[in-house]
Amino acid sequence: MIKPNTGRSVMLACDHGYFMGPTHRLEEPKKTIQPLVHYCDALAVTRGVLRSSVDPKWDAPIILRVSGGTSVLKEDLSDEGITTSMKDAVRLNVSAVALSIFVGSTHEKESLLNLSKLVDEGEEFGIPVMAITAVGKELEKRDARYLSLACRLAAEIGAHLVKTYYCEEFEKVVTGCPVPLVVAGGPKLKTEVDVLELAQRAVREGAIGVDMGRNIWQNDQPVAMIKAIRAIVQENATLKEAIQLFNEEKAKTKLREETAISV
Ligand code: R5P
Numbered sequence: 181m182i183k184p185n186t187g188r189s190v191m192l193a194c195d196h197g198y199f200m201g202p203t204h205r206l207e208e209p210k211k212t213i214q215p216l217v218h219y220c221d222a223l224a225v226t227r228g229v230l231r232s233s234v235d236p237k238w239d240a241p242i243i244l245r246v247s248g249g250t251s252v253l254k255e256d257l258s259d260e261g262i263t264t265s266m267k268d269a270v271r272l273n274v275s276a277v278a279l280s281i282f283v284g285s286t287h288e289k290e291s292l293l294n295l296s297k298l299v300d301e302g303e304e305f306g307i308p309v310m311a312i313t314a315v316g317k318e319l320e321k322r323d324a325r326y327l328s329l330a331c332r333l334a335a336e337i338g339a340h341l342v343k344t345y346y347c348e349e350f351e352k353v354v355t356g357c358p359v360p361l362v363v364a365g366g367p368k369l370k371t372e373v374d375v376l377e378l379a380q381r382a383v384r385e386g387a388i389g390v391d392m393g394r395n396i397w398q399n400d401q402p403v404a405m406i407k408a409i410r411a412i413v414q415e416n417a418t419l420k421e422a423i424q425l426f427n428e429e430k431a432k433t434k435l436r437e438e439t440a441i442s443v
Pocket of ligand 1: 193194195196197224312364365366367391392393394395
């Protein structure tokens with residue numbers, strides 16, 4: 181999942197359906213994942229999507245989402261349990277399991293105990309656990325003070341990797357967290373430059389990469405987007421180079437589409 185030569189990773193998050201249902205542009209997971217999977221270092225999905233929509237020939241390591249139990253219709257999204265056993269994760273031959281923790285929420289304790297249980301079980305089989313510092317619908321929680329607390333708790337309980345959000349003073353979050361961090365993208369940002377800037381700042385300030393979904397596959401040019409993000413994360417491309425790559429890829433796609441139409 182983490183490239184040994186760079187210590188970095190581009191993870192493609194496609195696990196939103198477990199509480200959001202057929203969310204925009206992830207209505208048919210296979211169609212969304214297929215063109216993108218070759219440009220990621222790991223793919224995050226649930227077992228239902230893994231079984232139905234991931235071709236065994238694709239070689240991306242799998243991060244299996246194993247928490248859930250609450251849908252987007254509920255005001256409080258923090259009431260999650262573990263939805264997939266470690267035994268099934270082993271059977272599915274995944275590279276890691278992932279669950280959300282909800283620090284400060286009604287179900288803080290249950291989610292933290294879910295994490296500790298998962299780490300105990302994962303250790304038996306050598307399966308790493310990624311904790312996700314979820315904020316539910318309270319997106320305004322995403323500041324350095326809160327995220328430092330949530331990431332540190334996750335690491336102390338034994339998470340091998342933490343997925344969090346980028347924020348102002350992100351270095352503080354990184355400094356206080358003794359295990360590697362990746363950043364989510366969150367809801368779709370206004371422009372491509374905003375997304376690329378987020379990825380660049382995150383890795384410059386200490387994240388080992390991204391675990392991004394909507395800002396890739398909700399973009400009109402998802403392949404161009406993931407390639408540009410990959411250039412930033414894995415090749416330290418500058419923002420200018422990444423934007424240029426995005427525009428070149430976009431132009432190639434347009435040309436292919438126009439050629440297909442004229443034929
Ligand atoms: C939510 O379902 C998951 O934790 C996502 O994997 C995470 O939020 C990353 O996806 P996005 O970049 O769309 O926020």
